[in-house]
Amino acid sequence: MPKSFHVTTFGCQMNEHDSERMKGMLESLGYAEAEAAEGADLILFNTCSIREKADSRFVAHLRQAAAHKRRNREVVIGVGGCWAQSVKDQVFRDFPFVDVAFGPGQVHKLAEFLTSDSLTAQGFFEFEGFTGHLPSKRDREFQGWVQISAGCNMKCSYCIVPSTRGRQVDRPLDELVAEVRAMVAEGVVEVTLLGQNVNAYGRAVAGGPRTSFAELLHALDAIEGLQRVRYTSPHPQDMKEDVVLAHAQLESVCPHVHLPLQAGSSRILKAMRRTYDRRRFLDRVALIREHNPDIALTTDVIVGFPGETEADFAETLEVCEEVGFDGAFTFIYSPRRDTEAAAFVEDFIPHEVAVARMDRLVEVIQRRAGEQAQRFVGRTLDVLVEGQSRTDPSKLRGRIPHGKVVNFTGLASPGETVPVEITAATSQTLAGEMSLLARALG
Numbered sequence: 001m002p003k004s005f006h007v008t009t010f011g012c013q014m015n016e017h018d019s020e021r022m023k024g025m026l027e028s029l030g031y032a033e034a035e036a037a038e039g040a041d042l043i044l045f046n047t048c049s050i051r052e053k054a055d056s057r058f059v060a061h062l063r064q065a066a067a068h069k070r071r072n073r074e075v076v077i078g079v080g081g082c083w084a085q086s087v088k089d090q091v092f093r094d095f096p097f098v099d100v101a102f103g104p105g106q107v108h109k110l111a112e113f114l115t116s117d118s119l120t121a122q123g124f125f126e127f128e129g130f131t132g133h134l135p136s137k138r139d140r141e142f143q144g145w146v147q148i149s150a151g152c153n154m155k156c157s158y159c160i161v162p163s164t165r166g167r168q169v170d171r172p173l174d175e176l177v178a179e180v181r182a183m184v185a186e187g188v189v190e191v192t193l194l195g196q197n198v199n200a201y202g203r204a205v206a207g208g209p210r211t212s213f214a215e216l217l218h219a220l221d222a223i224e225g226l227q228r229v230r231y232t233s234p235h236p237q238d239m240k241e242d243v244v245l246a247h248a249q250l251e252s253v254c255p256h257v258h259l260p261l262q263a264g265s266s267r268i269l270k271a272m273r274r275t276y277d278r279r280r281f282l283d284r285v286a287l288i289r290e291h292n293p294d295i296a297l298t299t300d301v302i303v304g305f306p307g308e309t310e311a312d313f314a315e316t317l318e319v320c321e322e323v324g325f326d327g328a329f330t331f332i333y334s335p336r337r338d339t340e341a342a343a344f345v346e347d348f349i350p351h352e353v354a355v356a357r358m359d360r361l362v363e364v365i366q367r368r369a370g371e372q373a374q375r376f377v378g379r380t381l382d383v384l385v386e387g388q389s390r391t392d393p394s395k396l397r398g399r400i401p402h403g404k405v406v407n408f409t410g411l412a413s414p415g416e417t418v419p420v421e422i423t424a425a426t427s428q429t430l431a432g433e434m435s436l437l438a439r440a441l442g
């Protein structure tokens with residue numbers, strides 16, 4: 001019987017990417033993936049630390065794994081990712097049943113640990129390299145993640161990432177092109193480029209010439225067989241004309257930009273150290289739309305940042321009204337260890353106030369997203385099929401180039417791109433019918 005492993009992933013797409021590499025690496029070591037953590041020989045967690053909720057959810061899972069280990073002493077428990085990095089000094093003291101802990105830049109060390117004879121707990125936390133060269137076990141064979149950089153040089157006062165993932169390091173352009181070519185040869189048609197601040201890509205290339213995010217988009221667009229290029233997340237500060245034009249000029253670059261606003265008040269943006277103000281954010285949006293009138297815009301918003309007044313919050317609502325995002329992730333501010341804003345204790349906003357603001361924000365976001373989605377109704381759009389609909393098994397599910405999910409009637413296999421006529425739209429999803437005639441014609 002080969003040994004078995006189970007990986008639970010928390011947090012962002014970068015973690016999903018790293019988990020696929022962990023799985024690929026474990027399979028190449030002869031491990032097999034188990035259905036559940038219970039019964040697996042190796043129980044792994046790829047953790048997140050972005051908000052307090054992420055921490056507490058994970059700790060509950062970790063305690064369950066400890067219970068499995070009490071029943072079977074041979075079980076190995078591993079903890080990787082941002083939470084592990086952020087508590088590296090305490091992890092073995094507070095959780096003595098953990099055998100191996102490693103930060104986001106240390107995924108490959110897991111193999112070293114498992115193949116060594118060491119029986120003592122080990123921790124690995126210095127950034128040593130990208131996971132791109134490790135084998136990957138993709139969730140869907142036609143979609144792939146590509147990590148273009150690690151770390152972040154920004155100093156957003158609420159954010160733990162610069163302290164968990166360190167300074168920005170970029171991968172050389174030719175290495176990325178080669179990686180994507182290899183993925184396309186294996187059947188990948190859509191890639192999502194990942195980085196903490198993707199459009200700052202190119203300034204911190206390890207051992208290579210400087211380049212830029214727009215150049216990378218051009219180089220990837222030239223790869224035959226690659227249909228869709230997505231990326232997340234850019235910083236509004238670095239959203240320059242070259243990237244905006246790449247959306248207009250390059251067929252594979254999807255008409256979607258996730259542009260994190262965080263707050264609509266210039267005063268709060270300053271306290272967040274976001275390096276732009278309300279006016280500049282709106283100017284970026286105008287520039288993007290001038291060249292790409294149909295593009296989808298989504299965002300992240302934090303409510304209840306320390307010192308946020310009713311007037312500040314009203315400005316966030318105004319900007320969201322004015323832009324009319326196609327969707328948004330909304331968060332209540334959560335103080336994080338070792339961040340600048342965690343010290344603004346006397347300005348903390350009572351939780352009930354933050355929750356009430358969140359409700360008002362969600363109302364505006366959803367209403368505007370619902371209105372924006374109506375522009376798709378009546379159009380026939382290319383849909384990359386992902387599988388069966390989650391709500392109605394008689395239907396299929398896929399995404400339009402703008403990133404919105406469509407549930408539709410039709411016959412097609414995952415990985416195929418098919419024309420779908422959009423018949424209805426809500427703030428979250430679209431409904432449609434596959435256009436059989438268009439497909440027959442080809």
Ligand code: 5AD
Pocket residue numbers: 050051158159160260262300301302331332333334335336
């Ligand atoms: N509290 C609340 N939300 C946060 N985010 C990052 N740090 C915090 C925090 N301390 C949000 C931001 C970011 C997204 C990934 O998570 O909106 O863009």
Ligand code: SF4
Pocket residue numbers: 010011012013014015047048049050081082160161164165
């Ligand atoms: Fe969570 Fe941020 Fe780390 Fe991603 S980079 S896992 S969102 S803390």
